[in-house]
Amino acid sequence: MQNDIQEILISEEEIQGKIKELGEVLSKEFADRNPLVICVLKGAFIFMADLVKNITVPLEMDFMAVSSYGASTKSSGVVKIIKDLDQTVEGRDVLIVEDIIDSGLTLSHLIELLQNRGAKSTTVVTLFDKPSGRSVNLEADYTGFVLPDAFVVGYGLDYAEHYRNLPYIGILKPEIYTS
Ligand code: PRP
Ligand code: MN
Ligand code: MG
Secondary structure, X not given: XXXXXEEXXXXXXXXXXXXHHHHHXXXXXXOXXXXXXXXXXXXXXXXHHHHHOOOOOOOEEEEEEEEOOOOOOOOOOOOEEEEOOOOOOOOOEEEEEEEEEOOOHHHXXXXXXXXXXXXXXXXXXXXXXXXXXXXXXXXXXXEEEEOOOOOEEEOOEOEOOEOOOOOOEEEEOHHHHHO
């Protein structure tokens, strides 16, 4: 276990098992719809890579980078588009892939944007959900795991850009972000 991690909350095996299940369900949901699967960078990149390998129907992918946290542990409430999509979403069934929903601000902003651009439908799959953090009313269509109110990192989730590469979800030692 990485030295800055206090406790492993969700193991690599549990995560991979859940992604297989999500892939099966989404393969049924999106059969014959050729969805545009959108990865919300940076946090969702590892989930995206593992998830699409488990979706067995034709799809296209695109990537968008947004950020609301910066180097802080709290959402700033301001969602910045760092990199926009390359493709148009007009008339498309869009599947938004997120690593985590906390306040819900990032996704509510993104859904509104994609709907305004003429997406035919927007579906959200998130691997993690932290309902205790919500400041807007937003639920994912598909959720992997519900997390407690702790500062977690790993599997794409960062603290000041670190720990994204951990294959599990861990609780960060408080002295790391309070010092
Ligand atoms: C994190 C996470 C989600 C968002 C969730 O991204 O990856 O995208 O925050 O929080 P919210 O529901 O309160 O909006 P972040 O802004 O840290 O950027 P990153 O993905 O590049 O780490
Ligand atoms: Mn993110
Ligand atoms: Mg982040």
